[in-house]
Amino acid sequence: DAKTTQPNSMESNEEEPVHLPCNHSTISGTDYIHWYRQLPSQGPEYVIHGLTSNVNNRMASLAIAEDRKSSTLILHRATLRDAAVYYCIRNAGGTSYGKLTFGQGTILTVHP
């Protein structure tokens, strides 16, 4: 019941912006959108999350469509260390807050 759709893979060049899309057309009004990334041989790493408004932090920006049926994770300047699997996750919050339903994610390759 992941209910998010992401491209299997994307490629980017170093120091260029990367836009990772995610579709969540059945999202409910109270679901948060979370993004995590996972480097090889490591646990997932929290990147960013949001509800309705666009969000920025030191790692990335999250642009959420007005109808909330899609979102885009933006890495402003990709580095080789950003090569990872990126997961877009709906999270119900409340008592279900801990249940993150991971899909297959997007494998991001960054070229030097």
Added chain:
Amino acid sequence: ETGVTQSPTHLIKTRGQQVTLRCSSQSGHNTVSWYQQALGQGPQFIFQYYREEENGRGNFPPRFSGLQFPNYSSELNVNALELDDSALYLCASSEIPLRGRGGYTFGSGTRLTVV
């Protein structure tokens, strides 16, 4: 912040045996969740503990059980191990019930191999 630490990092067990995996939550976090990640797949939610009680469970059989201790550390126990239990087991902690604030901090996992 000390982060989430898991032990052991690697483990080999025989089918039918029992295993206990351990997790120390990040300082200040009161919630811990456990995930199973098979090779090439995304992590699958096993269960969550909040204030020492199970607070949500995924589609895993009862032979997967857990504990959370007063210091918010946690254990995952798996009985009657099967070959399909071979996976990376991840522990994640957070502070709730401040809904939606921040994210989960994951450990690096325990790689369990069942032979």
